[in-house]
Amino acid sequence: MNVQQNLEQINEELKVHCKKEHVSTLPNVIAVTKYVTIDRANDAYYAGIRHFGENRIEGCLQKKQALPNDIVMHFIGSLQTRKVKEVINDIDYFHALDRLKLAKEINKRAEHKIKCFVQVNVSGESSKQGVSLEDVNTFIENLEQFEKIEVVGLMTMAPLTEDEPYIKSLFQALRLKRDEIKALNLNYAPCKELSMGMSNDFHIAAEEGASFVRIGTKLVGKEE
Numbered sequence: 001m002n003v004q005q006n007l008e009q010i011n012e013e014l015k016v017h018c019k020k021e022h023v024s025t026l027p028n029v030i031a032v033t034k035y036v037t038i039d040r041a042n043d044a045y046y047a048g049i050r051h052f053g054e055n056r057i058e059g060c061l062q063k064k065q066a067l068p069n070d071i072v073m074h075f076i077g078s079l080q081t082r083k084v085k086e087v088i089n090d091i092d093y094f095h096a097l098d099r100l101k102l103a104k105e106i107n108k109r110a111e112h113k114i115k116c117f118v119q120v121n122v123s124g125e126s127s128k129q130g131v132s133l134e135d136v137n138t139f140i141e142n143l144e145q146f147e148k149i150e151v152v153g154l155m156t157m158a159p160l161t162e163d164e165p166y167i168k169s170l171f172q173a174l175r176l177k178r179d180e181i182k183a184l185n186l187n188y189a190p191c192k193e194l195s196m197g198m199s200n201d202f203h204i205a206a207e208e209g210a211s212f213v214r215i216g217t218k219l220v221g222k223e224e
């Protein structure tokens with residue numbers, strides 16, 4: 001399938017699922033291009049996508065250079081502290097803030113304010129990155145000292161499972177935590193956004209009010 005057709009299909013599903021739960025705003029679709037070539041990423045651009053996601057520095061810099069300059073680049077993977085300087089000023093959003101050491105390094109290297117999502121490990125699986133749900137408040141309080149960091153929202157990755165009610169409960173828990181932080185009205189942490197949902201579960205994330213879904217395989221495909 002071509003990217004245009006995939007996108008139409010995804011938009012249709014997003015509409016249906018948002019309507020089902022009376023969600024009034026459709027999520028923004030981030031095309032995750034980590035598995036594909038620049039040509040394929042360009043196809044996504046010409047299909048109308050402007051948000052792109054990469055989880056490796058090299059891929060991120062390559063795509064950013066190759067694509068037209070009105071794209072919005074999201075770094076969606078974990079980032080080693082010592083590599084922050086290689087990429088932080090080339091991205092628009094960072095989705096995986098989960099350690100104070102990383103926040104400190106971003107603050108040191110960033111030339112402008114960086115829009116960050118705090119990554120939350122909602123399921124508590126030991127293999128997953130992220131701050132635990134219980135620790136989110138304290139973690140965010142500790143970010144106030146870093147003037148280059150703006151906490152725009154919360155991000156999570158759901159575990160690989162076909163148990164949709166379980167995935168829905170995790171996305172709901174993240175939404176409630178987002179609502180709680182947002183209600184604190186912190187100027188450094190407006191926390192209005194929710195980054196959740198991938199190829200297998202974006203429809204569930206839409207039902208729970210995701211503002212960004214991150215879709216690779218089902219949108220641009222996956223090349224070996």
Ligand SMILES: *Cc1c(COP(=O)(O)O)cnc(C)c1O
Nearest residue numbers: 032055076198199214215216217
């Ligand atoms: C790879 C990746 C995605 C997209 O995964 P698909 O299942 O191919 O849609 C989304 N978010 C993160 C953090 C990823 O690493």
